[in-house]
Amino acid sequence: MRLHHVGIAVEDLEAAKARYLLLGFRVEAEGEVAAQGVRVAMLRGEGEALLELLAPLGPETPVGRFLAKRGPGLHHLAFATPDIEGALAALRAAGARPVDETPRPGFGGHRVAFLHPSFAQGVLWELVEG
Template identity: 50%
Template structure:
């Protein structure tokens, strides 16, 4: 089902400051901040090999990332795996009884179709599935 790790998401209070840290300290090339209104975040991505790091800053305290920061503080938030067919992957996981936060795909950062699996069904890790056309034949 998984093609690769698409990105690792880090919850941060200030995406601009975090992006600048990674740029200065590690030579990363962060992209432009991208608001994702539906999720209540601003996302900044930068490449690391074939994968990316996504810095996610809440735009409102009641967003999922805002609640995460209040409860756990800054740090690792989620892993996103690229899948070839998101609808098929969700159907397979649903039929296996996994608790899907998103039963239907929605649009996330970069305009990609994505969906989340609840952490209690993935050993405590919030898991995102991303359908990306980057590697489709």
């Protein structure tokens, strides 16, 4: 697999975008994932891995609760796989506990699935099909 993007929880999407523009990153896509209660800006630099800024639409959302507990900062690692069901099954067989038992639509129309951070020493993993 390859690293697809790094998810970053932010309180202020515009202010955060401005910081990454300083590094030469550009906004490739932006929009809401209503089912996750989040507004997303996907940033592309000179390389292939993306940065995904995540601002909550309200406090009672996954990212809202993350911010209340941990403050803003690095949130998850997303890995690209051509076969998300196969990857999910292999990780489950190795002891990982899926947050999503079956893949669901994520930002940009990709199918995604998250895995509980207990499996990877505190790191929330996301699988992205593509």
